[in-house]
Amino acid sequence: MYRYDEFDQDFVAARVAQFRDQVERRVSGALTEDQFKPLRLMNGVYLQLHAYMLRIAIPYGTLDARQMRMLAHIARTYDRGYGHFTTRQNIQFNWPALSQIPDILAELASVEMHAIQTSGNCIRNVTADHFAGVAADEVADPRPYAEILRQWSSLHPEFVFLPRKFKVAVTGAERDRAAIQVHDIGLHLKKDENGRPGFAVYVGGGQGRTPMIAKKIRDFLPEEDLLSYCEAVLRVYNLSGRRDNKYKARIKILVHETGEEEIRRQVEEEWERIRRGALKLPQGEVERIRAYFDLPPSVRPREDGAAALAAARAADPEFDAWVRQNTVPHRVAGHVAATVSLKPIGGTPGDATAAQMDAVADLAERYGHDELRVSHEQNLVLPHVAEADLKAVYDELVSAGLATANAGLITDIIACPGLDYCALANARSIPIAQRLSDRFGDAARQREIGELKIKISGCINACGHHHVGHIGILGVEKKGEEFYQITLGGSGAEDASIGEIVGRGFSTEEIVDAVETVVDTYLAQRTGPDESFLAAYRRLGQAPFKEALYGAA
Amino acid sequence: MALFLVTANRLSDGLVVFLDPSGGWTTALAGARVIAPDELAAALAHGKAQHDARIVVEPYEIETTVEAGVPVPVRLRERIRAAGPTVPYGEAEFEARVAAQSGTP
Numbered sequence: 102m103y104r105y106d107e108f109d110q111d112f113v114a115a116r117v118a119q120f121r122d123q124v125e126r127r128v129s130g131a132l133t134e135d136q137f138k139p140l141r142l143m144n145g146v147y148l149q150l151h152a153y154m155l156r157i158a159i160p161y162g163t164l165d166a167r168q169m170r171m172l173a174h175i176a177r178t179y180d181r182g183y184g185h186f187t188t189r190q191n192i193q194f195n196w197p198a199l200s201q202i203p204d205i206l207a208e209l210a211s212v213e214m215h216a217i218q219t220s221g222n223c224i225r226n227v228t229a230d231h232f233a234g235v236a237a238d239e240v241a242d243p244r245p246y247a248e249i250l251r252q253w254s255s256l257h258p259e260f261v262f263l264p265r266k267f268k269v270a271v272t273g274a275e276r277d278r279a280a281i282q283v284h285d286i287g288l289h290l291k292k293d294e295n296g297r298p299g300f301a302v303y304v305g306g307g308q309g310r311t312p313m314i315a316k317k318i319r320d321f322l323p324e325e326d327l328l329s330y331c332e333a334v335l336r337v338y339n340l341s342g343r344r345d346n347k348y349k350a351r352i353k354i355l356v357h358e359t360g361e362e363e364i365r366r367q368v369e370e371e372w373e374r375i376r377r378g379a380l381k382l383p384q385g386e387v388e389r390i391r392a393y394f395d396l397p398p399s400v401r402p403r404e405d406g407a408a409a410l411a412a413a414r415a416a417d418p419e420f421d422a423w424v425r426q427n428t429v430p431h432r433v434a435g436h437v438a439a440t441v442s443l444k445p446i447g448g449t450p451g452d453a454t455a456a457q458m459d460a461v462a463d464l465a466e467r468y469g470h471d472e473l474r475v476s477h478e479q480n481l482v483l484p485h486v487a488e489a490d491l492k493a494v495y496d497e498l499v500s501a502g503l504a505t506a507n508a509g510l511i512t513d514i515i516a517c518p519g520l521d522y523c524a525l526a527n528a529r530s531i532p533i534a535q536r537l538s539d540r541f542g543d544a545a546r547q548r549e550i551g552e553l554k555i556k557i558s559g560c561i562n563a564c565g566h567h568h569v570g571h572i573g574i575l576g577v578e579k580k581g582e583e584f585y586q587i588t589l590g591g592s593g594a595e596d597a598s599i600g601e602i603v604g605r606g607f608s609t610e611e612i613v614d615a616v617e618t619v620v621d622t623y624l625a626q627r628t629g630p631d632e633s634f635l636a637a638y639r640r641l642g643q644a645p646f647k648e649a650l651y652g653a654a
Numbered sequence: 655m656a657l658f659l660v661t662a663n664r665l666s667d668g669l670v671v672f673l674d675p676s677g678g679w680t681t682a683l684a685g686a687r688v689i690a691p692d693e694l695a696a697a698l699a700h701g702k703a704q705h706d707a708r709i710v711v712e713p714y715e716i717e718t719t720v721e722a723g724v725p726v727p728v729r730l731r732e733r734i735r736a737a738g739p740t741v742p743y744g745e746a747e748f749e750a751r752v753a754a755q756s757g758t759p
């Protein structure tokens with residue numbers, strides 16, 4: 102894992118001291134709310150529906166046990182005993198007192214964490230594939246590049262006041278688990294015919310009010326040009342992105358209005374000017390950063406676990422189901438990456454109690470080579486678990502209420518905080534997720550349905566990624582009532598697509614039945630269990646679903 | 655006749671508060687001052703002064719009804735804001751789920 106150097110440590114410490122002073126000046130009256138608000142936002146502090154909310158960055162979703170324990174400690178000491186993991190691989194605390202936030206930030210700094218650039222019109226936390234460095238289908242670990250981007254973008258003076266927020270995601274695998282095509286910049290790490298690493302560069306994707314799939318503006322960008330090219334993209338955006346209308350200020354609108362060709366031309370022109378300058382990545386520096394992300398030396402091929410694992414699976418069908426659903430092969434023999442589901446049946450997606458965070462930290466330390474991940478699907482991951490240890494890990498997860506065998510299934514729902522927490526919401530998301538989870542919670546039924554991603558947002562800002570849900574649900578307010586619009590056929594993966602609105606919305610009472618109707622229609626019409634919901638939808642189109650929901654036209 | 659409450663967040667801890675009859679702030683809806691339309695401007699002016707005095711942040715008015723002597727905000731958003739999340743959270747959620755699974759109330 103990356104470790105802060107002196108520079109990182111100093112700037113984070115300086116920022117804590119600065120914010121402490123700003124809070125004191127706000128409380129003493131030297132700063133008005135108007136003056137203070139942009140300052141608190143730069144430090145991840147929002148004022149939400151019920152209280153302040155603090156959003157903490159987890160760079161590319163990677164953290165160690167010590168950091169997870171710190172999050173548990175903060176939950177317990179300064180909040181109400183829990184936190185919410187988000188679709189941006191961050192964590193949010195919902196109840197911190199303003200007066201205590203400087204102390205929280207100081208505690209975070211002691212474990213190399215902070216909340217800088219988790220809000221505001223700047224380059225946000227860079228996200229990455231949660232199986233980075235582990236996945237068998239990966240060309241190379243994308244996180245060293247995410248870290249290089251983090252260092253470049255942190256407090257980058259030119260990009261502190263962009264027209265709007267800016268999000269970068271990186272994947273190193275063909276299978277896109279980082280949703281790169283719905284980011285402002287999406288980077289797909291690959292190798293050219295000579296084996297040199299580089300990136301396909303996607304620009305202008307995003308969700309929100311105007312969802313867009315990103316355009317690929319370069320098929321192969323050599324590794325050493327990563328920063329100069331991103332800087333060129335940011336410069337074009339910073340100069341030409343709209344500042345007159347908040348809803349048209351993201352780079353996706355600029356790309357859309359300017360056209361793919363012209364944006365490419367502008368970026369390449371700017372890049373040509375700066376590519377040989379200070380931003381060219383020295384090979385030695387790339388190697389230095391890469392070394393931080395080497396597999397822990399203790400992760401060595403093992404052959405001692407297979408027989409015990411097979412026996413344990415045979416003896417315990419629930420364990421067997423969990424292994425099948427929540428683990429993926431590791432590139433080192435005898436290991437797996439295990440998804441720790443934060444989607445218990447009927448629970449709040451993405452929430453974890455302090456005790457659960459501690460339990461996962463313990464597991465990471467004892468069995469997981471001290472590493473953890475947060476996925477954009479609001480789950481946690483133990484990325485390196487030996488098969489020999491898997492049953493012990495599972496048993497502990499069961500005790501902690503974290504062993505739901507539903508990764509990628511219909512109850513592995515993404516949901517934003519919605520009207521239960523969010524000041525911008527139109528409708529609640531969490532209770533809908535909970536009712537859907539209860540409705541489809543039966544293990545056999547979920548497995549029969551297969552891979553199906555439901556994603557729920559409480560307003561058009563789409564933090565719950567509904568546009569790219571196989572089934573997307575958007576909460577709206579109509580005459581003071583909550584209504585839910587269904588979209589079908591979205592995908593945030595390598596086959597990215599924006600879901601299509603199927604028809605009029607459904608009331609709170611109707612929405613769960615409506616989703617069940619969609620699912621039943623799929624089950625009735627699929628060619629067989631091998632045809633996923635998304636594949637079936639793409640083959641069948643909207644008509645059978647529409648008819649099932651609204652009757653024949 | 656429409657009735658109103660003046661609400662804000664407390665500066666120090668961010669919690670939702672309502673203007674009370676003595677000109678202070680309460681976190682309990684039951685203790686909020688129900689304001690008639692002709693008193694609203696003065697109540698908001700008081701709220702603004704309290705904002706300037708760094709007691710609360712950005713006060714605003716919401717429409718309310720009164721049921722059994724207790725204000726009930728008209729909009730769902732404000733009802734949730736007053737009462738807290740409509741779903742249990744943290745340890746309470748965890749325990750509710752464990753109880754549901756084991757069949758105990």
Ligand code: SF4
Binds near residue numbers: 560
């Ligand atoms: S989608 Fe809307 S309701 Fe949900 S968290 Fe984002 S802003 Fe809030």
